[in-house]
Amino acid sequence: MTDAPLHWHPAAAAPAIAPGGLHLWHLHADARGDDLESALALLGERQRRRALGMTHQGYRERYIRAQAGLRRVLGLYLGLPPRAVGFTYGPAGKPAAAQALGALEFNLTTTADLALVAISRGGEVGIDCEWLRPRRDLEAIARRMFSPAQVRALLATPQAERLAFFYRAWTALEADAKADGRGLFRPREPGAQVPQVMHCIPAPGHIAAVARAQLPPREQWLTLELMPLAGGSAEESNP
Structure with a gap:
């Protein structure tokens, strides 16, 4: 099938999200994104310690901007300054917004210079x-992580299409595991519902997968772009 490219709409506020709704936010994790000092000032102590422990400058800067952007997005929905957003963590480390009380689910992904946040009011999302x-090493990874049927399908795919097939399967696997927070290497709980997974193209040369028990049609997704913080904007607040 052909995956739909997403079109991003700049936003400074969070639209209301109805039950069953899904919002996707595009964050710039590279130098086009938030001023680094302003972004670092938004992080909580746990995030700050992790950032400062990263030795690779590029990874560290992308992490800081992505985590600051996540706080900004959640703050828009919760009516809180970004620094006031608190987190709780599941057994495998999946974060949840403490102030959302389960009414708002989210998940973050970062790759290269792109970060995406999924916001859900319809159950856990990955x-x-x-x-x-x-x-x-596509085949080696596939044999280790994919089902036998997926491996056979990968090897039967024409060479020119194999990379795209691999990443569709990989993103689906990751999104599924992130939806319930179990992680890649833990089996699904017996009787647990297998989520619906849908793919999209968030930017040229990228592919994304979203997983939730039941997803709305793609044309009902709201796709928003978070505008970067300028220098000295760490005190950003929300109504």
């Missing part, structure tokens, strides 16, 4: 995005 970079 999102994964990947940059379609060539790999020589």
Whole structure:
């Protein structure tokens, strides 16, 4: 099937999200995104410690901007300053917004210089995005992580289409595992519902998958772009 490219709409406020709704936010995690000092000032202590422990400058800066953007987005929905957003963590480390009391679910994915946040009012949500970079170890990864049927399908796919097939399968696997927070290497709970997974193209050369028990039609997704913070904007607040 052909995956739909997403069109992003700049937003400074969070639209109301109805029960069953799904909003996707595009964050710039590279130098086009938030001023780095302003972004760092928004992080909580746990996030700040993790950021400052990263030795690779590029990874550190992308992490800071993505986490600050996540706080800004959640703050828009919760009516809180970004720094006031609190998090709780599931057994495998999946975060939840403490102030949302289960009414608002979210998930964050970062790849290369792109970050996406899924906001859901219809149950737990998972999102994964990947940059379609060539790999020589596709078959080895597939044999380790995919089902036998998926491996056979990958190997039967024409070479020119194999990379896209691999990343569709990989993003679906990641989004599924992130939806319930179990992680990639833990089996699904017996009797647990298998989520619906849908793919989209968030930017040229990328593919993303979203997983939830039941997703709205793609034309009902709201796709929003978070505008970057300028220098000295760390005190951003929300009504």
